[in-house]
Amino acid sequence: MSNLNFVEEMRWRGMLQDMMPGTEEKLNAGMCSGYIGFDPTADSMHVGHLMQVMTLIHFQRAGHKPFALVGGATGMVGDPSGKSAERNLLDEETLNKNVTGLHNQLEKFLDFNCGANSAVMVNNYDWFKGFSFLNFIRDVGKHITVNYMMAKDSVKKRLEGESGMSFTEFTYQLVQGYDFYYLWKHHGISIQMGGSDQWGNIVTGTELIRRKDGGEAFALTTQLIKKSDGTKFGKTESGAVWLDPQKTSPYKFYQFWLNASDDDVKSWIRIFTLKTKAEIEALETEHNAAPHLRVLQKALATEITIRVHGETELNKAIEASAILFGASTADALAQLDEATFLDVFDGVPQSHVTLHDLNAGINLVDLLADKTQIFPSRGEARKMITGGGVAVNKQKIDNPETLVNTDHLINGKYIIAQKGKKNYYLIIVE
RNA sequence: GGGGAGAUUCCAGAGCGGCCAAAUGGGACGGACUGUAAAUCCGUUGCGAGAGCUUCGAAGGUUCGAAUCCUUCUCUCCCCA
Numbered sequence: 001m002s003n004l005n006f007v008e009e010m011r012w013r014g015m016l017q018d019m020m021p022g023t024e025e026k027l028n029a030g031m032c033s034g035y036i037g038f039d040p041t042a043d044s045m046h047v048g049h050l051m052q053v054m055t056l057i058h059f060q061r062a063g064h065k066p067f068a069l070v071g072g073a074t075g076m077v078g079d080p081s082g083k084s085a086e087r088n089l090l091d092e093e094t095l096n097k098n099v100t101g102l103h104n105q106l107e108k109f110l111d112f113n114c115g116a117n118s119a120v121m122v123n124n125y126d127w128f129k130g131f132s133f134l135n136f137i138r139d140v141g142k143h144i145t146v147n148y149m150m151a152k153d154s155v156k157k158r159l160e161g162e163s164g165m166s167f168t169e170f171t172y173q174l175v176q177g178y179d180f181y182y183l184w185k186h187h188g189i190s191i192q193m194g195g196s197d198q199w200g201n202i203v204t205g206t207e208l209i210r211r212k213d214g215g216e217a218f219a220l221t222t223q224l225i226k227k228s229d230g231t232k233f234g235k236t237e238s239g240a241v242w243l244d245p246q247k248t249s250p251y252k253f254y255q256f257w258l259n260a261s262d263d264d265v266k267s268w269i270r271i272f273t274l275k276t277k278a279e280i281e282a283l284e285t286e287h288n289a290a291p292h293l294r295v296l297q298k299a300l301a302t303e304i305t306i307r308v309h310g311e312t313e314l315n316k317a318i319e320a321s322a323i324l325f326g327a328s329t330a331d332a333l334a335q336l337d338e339a340t341f342l343d344v345f346d347g348v349p350q351s352h353v354t355l356h357d358l359n360a361g362i363n364l365v366d367l368l369a370d371k372t373q374i375f376p377s378r379g380e381a382r383k384m385i386t387g388g389g390v391a392v393n394k395q396k397i398d399n400p401e402t403l404v405n406t407d408h409l410i411n412g413k414y415i416i417a418q419k420g421k422k423n424y425y426l427i428i429v430e
Numbered sequence: 431g432g433g434g435a436g437a438u439u440c441c442a443g444a445g446c447g448g449c450c451a452a453a454u455g456g457g458a459c460g461g462a463c464u465g466u467a468a469a470u471c472c473g474u475u476g477c478g479a480g481a482g483c484u485u486c487g488a489a490g491g492u493u494c495g496a497a498u499c500c501u502u503c504u505c506u507c508c509c510c511a
Contacts, residue, residue: 261467292465325466365479380459383474389460400479420460 180205
């Protein structure tokens with residue numbers, strides 16, 4: 001056993017929400033196997049999943065054996081927890097693709113080759129695919145009453161709501177409950193963890209284990225991640241923040257964490273980094289002494305970006321940030337070699353313009369509204385330019401009649417347009 | 431099945447024959463300030479450089495003139511059976 005105590009760790013990091021009685025004692029008594037389920041609703045995890053991943057990491061670091069369950073089967077049913085409407089079902093092909101994607105990502109976080117407490121990945125489709133409906137309702141359904149299932153919050157809310165709930169979704173908690181039973185029976189897993197919205201589903205599992213085999217199993221849930229401004233964690237204007245670099249560039253990923261508010265960063269750094277309590281407190285002192293330097297945000301963004309994307313990508317993201325937000329000028333842009341330049345503007349919306357148009361010189365409004373769709377209308381482009389909200393190659397332009405020509409090209413083929421401070425557009429000339 | 435209320439620009443919500451491209455609030459987007467923050471303040475928020483043009487659930491109609499009046503249709507909500 002490691003000298004780290006899992007529950008203590010979760011507690012001081014503010015990750016722990018609730019445990020079943022006896023859970024802590026069980027965990028302190030020796031190595032336990034525990035699991036968390038991941039729903040394959042997409043082929044990549046987003047930052048919202050990271051809390052669960054971190055939980056598994058702590059679990060493993062404390063000497064326990066973590067299992068990650070990918071819900072190939074449950075994904076076909078749809079978890080009603082926290083959902084106000086019936087979910088769309090994914091087809092099997094998409095589901096398989098998603099399962100593979102999640103699998104690959106999880107492997108980056110957990111150690112799958114470290115002896116006794118190596119992490120293990122399981123897919124519940126493996127034990128559900130051959131399980132017939134009749135056998136299921138006979139062997140599993142028999143042990144849980146409808147009254148019990150109806151009493152769950154996730155079900156109650158939907159019954160009271162407008163849209164109702166299909167039998168499929170109603171069954172979800174049983175299917176997930178059986179996962180727990182199966183893993184308990186065949187892999188000796190005694191604890192299921194998950195977000196606080198999973199409490200009901202997890203408890204159905206422990207109940208099933210108790211009623212079916214008289215066994216004992218435990219539950220532990222994590223806190224919901226809160227944001228001080230009340231908005232949902234993990235979403236930006238452009239949607240969810242994914243771990244997959246194809247979906248969210250490492251630069252955007254880094255920026256997401258760097259932009260954490262002062263209030264949020266104090267809890268996030270505990271949740272999303274493995275820094276010790278002493279290290280975090282030292283950083284906080286430093287942060288409070290000079291808040292504008294955002295020591296905490298930088299530490300958080302750095303550690304988590306390395307974990308997800310690696311050090312090379314982190315350095316690129318930092319470099320890109322310096323160019324985009326630092327006091328960089330058209331000169332600095334021009335000095336970048338093409339590869340770095342493209343890296344910096346990776347993930348920035350692109351548009352194309354012909355060299356022919358540019359040779360003649362294009363009126364800025366025409367360029368931004370007609371040639372590219374950076375602005376939806378000419379009037380809007382004009383207003384924004386006049387209002388001082390537009391820059392070309394980091395240089396502010398407030399005259400809508402300005403002509404853009406080949407003199408503005410960077411590396412002979414690019415123009416950077418900026419709408420406001422944060423919105424960059426790459427115009428490629430060809 | 432019977433009775434009532436309503437549908438307005440991103441949202442909420444005024445307007446009830448010309449002064450309405452449509453109050454006000456919110457949101458969004460810009461600007462200043464700042465820490466790539468919060469708060470605050472300022473500006474923009476149908477298209478158009480402008481004249482002007484197209485919008486107020488849909489289609490018709492009355493009128494010199496309609497978001498506003500009439501007819502039909504579609505949809506929403508509420509009450510009763």
